[in-house]
Amino acid sequence: MQKFISVTGVAAPLMKANIDTDxxxxxxxxxxxxxxxxxxFALEALRFLPDGSENPExxxxxxxxxxxxxLVTAENFGCGSSRESAVWALASFxxxxxxxxxxxxxxxxxxxxxxxxxxxxxxxxxDSIAAELAGEPSPVMxxxxxxxxxxxxxxxxxxxxxDDERRQALLEGRDEIGMTLMRDAEIVAFQERDRxxxxxxxxTTPRAVAAT
Amino acid sequence: MAVQxxxxxxxxxxxxxxxxxxxxxxxxxxxxxxxxxxxxxxGAIMKRLADRGLRPRNPELTFGVPxxxxxxxxxxxxxxxxxxxxxxxEMKDGAAAVGITYFDLDTEGQGIxxxxxxxxxxxxxxxxxxxxxxxxxxxxALGALSFGIGATEVAHVLATQTLRQxxxxxxxxxxxxxxxxxxxxxxxxxxxxxxxxxxxxxxHAIEYAGETVRAMTINERLTVCNLSIELGAKIGMIAPDDTxxxxxxxxxxxxxxxxxxxxxxYWRSLPTDDGARFDTEHxxxxxxxAPQISWGTSxxxxxxxxxRVPDPAKEADPQRRSAMEAALxxxxxxxxxxxxxxxxDWVFIGSCTNGRLSDIREAARVVAGRKVAPNVKAWVVPGSxxxxxxxxxxxxDKIFLSAGFEWRKSGCSMxxxxxxxxxxxxxxxxxxxxxxxxxxxxxxARTHLASPVTAAAAAIAGCITDARKVG
Numbered sequence: 001m002q003k004f005i006s007v008t009g010v011a012a013p014l015m016k017a018n019i020d021t022d023x024x025x026x027x028x029x030x031x032x033x034x035x036x037x038x039x040x041f042a043l044e045a046l047r048f049l050p051d052g053s054e055n056p057e058x059x060x061x062x063x064x065x066x067x068x069x070x071l072v073t074a075e076n077f078g079c080g081s082s083r084e085s086a087v088w089a090l091a092s093f094x095x096x097x098x099x100x101x102x103x104x105x106x107x108x109x110x111x112x113x114x115x116x117x118x119x120x121x122x123x124x125x126x127d128s129i130a131a132e133l134a135g136e137p138s139p140v141m142x143x144x145x146x147x148x149x150x151x152x153x154x155x156x157x158x159x160x161x162x163d164d165e166r167r168q169a170l171l172e173g174r175d176e177i178g179m180t181l182m183r184d185a186e187i188v189a190f191q192e193r194d195r196x197x198x199x200x201x202x203x204t205t206p207r208a209v210a211a212t
Numbered sequence: 213m214a215v216q217x218x219x220x221x222x223x224x225x226x227x228x229x230x231x232x233x234x235x236x237x238x239x240x241x242x243x244x245x246x247x248x249x250x251x252x253x254x255g256a257i258m259k260r261l262a263d264r265g266l267r268p269r270n271p272e273l274t275f276g277v278p279x280x281x282x283x284x285x286x287x288x289x290x291x292x293x294x295x296x297x298x299x300x301x302e303m304k305d306g307a308a309a310v311g312i313t314y315f316d317l318d319t320e321g322q323g324i325x326x327x328x329x330x331x332x333x334x335x336x337x338x339x340x341x342x343x344x345x346x347x348x349x350x351x352x353a354l355g356a357l358s359f360g361i362g363a364t365e366v367a368h369v370l371a372t373q374t375l376r377q378x379x380x381x382x383x384x385x386x387x388x389x390x391x392x393x394x395x396x397x398x399x400x401x402x403x404x405x406x407x408x409x410x411x412x413x414x415x416h417a418i419e420y421a422g423e424t425v426r427a428m429t430i431n432e433r434l435t436v437c438n439l440s441i442e443l444g445a446k447i448g449m450i451a452p453d454d455t456x457x458x459x460x461x462x463x464x465x466x467x468x469x470x471x472x473x474x475x476x477x478y479w480r481s482l483p484t485d486d487g488a489r490f491d492t493e494h495x496x497x498x499x500x501x502a503p504q505i506s507w508g509t510s511x512x513x514x515x516x517x518x519x520r521v522p523d524p525a526k527e528a529d530p531q532r533r534s535a536m537e538a539a540l541x542x543x544x545x546x547x548x549x550x551x552x553x554x555x556x557d558w559v560f561i562g563s564c565t566n567g568r569l570s571d572i573r574e575a576a577r578v579v580a581g582r583k584v585a586p587n588v589k590a591w592v593v594p595g596s597x598x599x600x601x602x603x604x605x606x607x608x609d610k611i612f613l614s615a616g617f618e619w620r621k622s623g624c625s626m627x628x629x630x631x632x633x634x635x636x637x638x639x640x641x642x643x644x645x646x647x648x649x650x651x652x653x654x655x656x657a658r659t660h661l662a663s664p665v666t667a668a669a670a671a672i673a674g675c676i677t678d679a680r681k682v683g
Contacts, residue, residue: 017531018410018510022649027630030252031281031295045651050637074531076411079444080649082346084362102414105380105446106346110362163378165237176364177266180241180372183233187269187374190232190243197229200467200475201245201339204272204313206332207468 002115003173006144007096009069012059013130019043019073020080021107025089027081038085039092070141072130073100075123078107087114097143099150101126112166115173117145119160129158145170219485222451223382223417226357226482230340232374242377246334246356247369248343249276249312250325252630255302257344257366258310268370271311275334276303278317279324281631284593284620288317296631323596323622326350326564330434331598333463337452337479342369347564347646349440353433354460355452355482357417360441380447381491383416384484387424389499394680396574397432398566398644398663400424401439402504404496406514413445416492419484420450424498430459431570438565439646442511451483505551505676506648506661508539513648515551517666517678523547542650543658544640551676558641559590559671560653561617561664563627566644567595569602571664576608578668578679584616585674591618593625593633617671629653642670 029041046058054061060068071090077100078086087110090098095116101123103111111118121129132152133139142151145167150158169176180187195202220228232241249257254276261268268274281296282288300317307314315321321328325343329335329351337355342348344366351358365375385404418440425433433450440448457476460466467475502516513536515522524536524547540547545554561567561575572594584590592612594600600622603609609619625633627645634654635641641659644667645652648659660676669679 015531017535020647020649022647022652026651026655027628030630031299050656076414076444079410079414080346080441080647082344082348082360082362084344084364087362102411104444105414106360106362106441109365109377113362113364163237163239165235165239165376168237176376177264177368177371180368180374180376181266183241184372186233186241187243187372191270191373194229194243198338198475198478200336200471202272203467203471204465206464208464 001173001175004096004115004117004145004170006142006146007069008142009140010065010067011070011072011133011139011141012065012068013072013133014059015074015130017074018076018079021078021083021086021104022080024078024086025083030083030085035088036092038089039094042089042093064137064139067094069094069096070143071095071098072126072133073098074126075101076104078104080104082106084110087111087116091116099126099129112169113176115170117143117170119143119150119162121158121160125158219487221382221484221488221490222355222419222449222482223357223447226338226340227379235376238378239376240379241374242340244342244369244373244375245273245339246341247274248325248329248341249274249303249366250280250343250345251278251282251296251299251303252280253344253363253366255299255306257363257370258306259302261367261370266371268310268312269373273373274312274370275315276307276312277315277322277325277328278303280624280628282317282623283631284623284625284633286620288621318597320598320601323599324564324567324624326438327567327595327599330354330430331463331596333460333466336460336466336475337456338482342375346441346446347438349446349448350434350438350564352440352447352449353430353437354456355449355479357447357449359446380415380417382419383413383445383492383494384419384421384490386422386493386495387420387498388422388495389424389497391424391498392502394503394665395501396663396665397428397435399504400498400501401436402506402511402514402661403501405439405442405512406504407496408443408494410442410510410512411444413440413443416445417447417449418443418445420448421484425450426453429570430455431568434568435565439511442646452479453483503663503666503679505666506659507543507545507551508536509542509648509650510539511646511648511661513539514661517676518552521545521547521549521551552678554640554676556588556642556670556675557639558635559588559667560593560626560641560643560645561591561667562593562595562625563645564595565646566664567593567599569599571644572599572603572608575664575668576611578665578682579615579617579672580611582615582672584671587674588671590616590671591620591626593620594622596622626653635659642667642676
């Protein structure tokens with residue numbers, strides 16, 4: 001996983017609630033593409049019109065937001081399906097950070113597994129950042145994970161909170177599988193104890209059953 | 213001196229003994245008892261793991277089944293769907309190479325992963341269960357702590373039989389009151405989502421409790437827990453009771469004999485203690501719930517079947533108003549119109565929400581002796597091979613076939629739309645599925661979520677209709 005220390009770049013306001021993972025990446029794109037190719041289809045249903053041409057109204061198609069690295073969005077972004085492709089699509093489109101009032105639970109885990117920083121701020125704060133971005137010819141923001149602040153185009157600094165374990169993992173670009181494998185002795189000890197306490201969990205030999 | 217134990221909730225009783233170790237910053241390393249793989253990404257994940265030189269730590273605790281991409285055509289073969297041949301081959305070979313059980317097409321184990329788990333007895337109370345699918349919350353109906361994960365987490369489970377997780381808060385939804393005639397478990401959970409919203413459960417594990425839940429069959433509980441993720445919660449649970457234990461006894465992967473009794477003693481210790489504290493509670497009076505149907509593009513956009521499409525002009529919140537306007541435009545519905553009588557093109561009965569034998573039986577009772585309206589294409593896709601065979605033994609397939617339904621093979625089919633089974637653009641479907649998102653059942657497809665009974669009645673009437681009037 002790539003390290004995340006800080007990012008300075010264009011931020012785009014996409015103030016629509018409940019953007020689900022089917023909208024972020026449609027299911028037909030889950031087969032036959034590499035992770036890094038999925039950016040072409042990120043938010044496909046919003047970015048393109050039914051005839052396949054770009055939707056000029058959509059925020060990410062407007063010239064000043066085209067190079068966005070930060071997405072500012074409304075409540076419950078990433079709800080729905082567990083597809084990690086939603087995160088791969090956003091990352092491959094160029095997003096490194098998403099700011100919103102709240103994110104889907106499974107999407108949140110997937111984002112942090114891939115170095116995509118999610119920042120939760122109160123809805124009123126998010127709304128005011130979005131309003132600032134909408135009125136700004138050069139909507140550039142800075143997100144700093146070392147001191148946990150967001151700096152808006154006008155220079156306003158907003159502090160955010162994040163689980164310490166997740167923050168460290170991002171700062172170090174940590175590989176969780178590698179980290180957990182180093183704890184194998186603890187897993188072995190756990191399973192030994194658990195096998196004695198709940199032996200039926202570990203016996204997975206099926207028995208023949210009459211058709212029901 | 214006896215130690216006074218704090219009253220604990222079902223969730224905590226299952227979470228705590230699975231913590232291998234507490235990591236820093238509020239993250240726990242959680243042991244996983246059962247890991248379920250489906251065809252969409254399993255092959256690719258297993259390959260990446262092998263490329264890294266890693267093998268599954270406990271292959272005996274992982275089970276694979278193809279469901280998402282498989283064809284549901286009655287004459288299907290593995291090659292029948294574009295891409296599925298490769299996906300299924302990669303998964304089957306990958307599983308065989310490392311000793312993971314794989315339930316192949318045309319065997320009794322095959323079906324939608326969340327249908328076969330309980331059916332085979334793989335799902336048991338007190339277990340942690342994960343799968344790369346958000347509707348893994350379904351298994352909580354038996355008192356398991358189960359949740360959907362992403363592809364990277366799948367690799368983590370395979371390699372370590374654990375996951376790094378932040379412990380959620382706990383939310384209890386108390387369902388009480390007498391269920392009105394014609395109202396199903398699907399209606400109750402849809403109405404609940406409508407009342408408390410799709411974000412209500414975010415960051416929480418839900419427990420469904422109350423007299424209504426206690427009276428429900430396991431299949432009804434599975435439908436309720438299935439839609440937990442549509443409340444924003446990745447975990448939904450119901451305390452195990454005699455209904456659960458009777459359901460599990462004798463199933464292929466359930467413990468047997470003396471081991472069953474030992475497990476049973478543990479299972480009986482799991483229900484929430486009196487006085488346990490929840491971070492949030494909601495009380496739902498099911499007596500006030502009518503059959504539900506969705507009108508918009510979020511599962512919270514539901515109304516009573518005899519209700520009217522809401523009017524965005526009456527919505528004060530501008531963001532909500534514009535979302536409603538967009539939903540109505542996508543769905544082709546007029547504000548204030550009665551939803552009953554809206555002509556439909558498709559009916560889909562199936563999915564991990566409502567593809568079980570009891571769902572098929574309920575739909576069959578509506579369909580028996582009637583014909584599908586000429587303007588409607590109607591499908592039944594049983595949730596599993598075993599469900600299909602059981603339904604056929606009861607002659608239910610003949611009821612649907614003679615009414616003009618298609619009777620197909622098990623899989624996710626038109627709920628996920630990944631195998632090519634989709635509702636055509638602009639067409640309107642009443643579906644027993646779980647998501648009415650934009651494009652979910654196919655580009656520009658219009659989905660109305662409903663119960664199997666309401667879907668069956670719509671197929672016959674050719675329009676959205678109140679099944680209670682069909683009789």
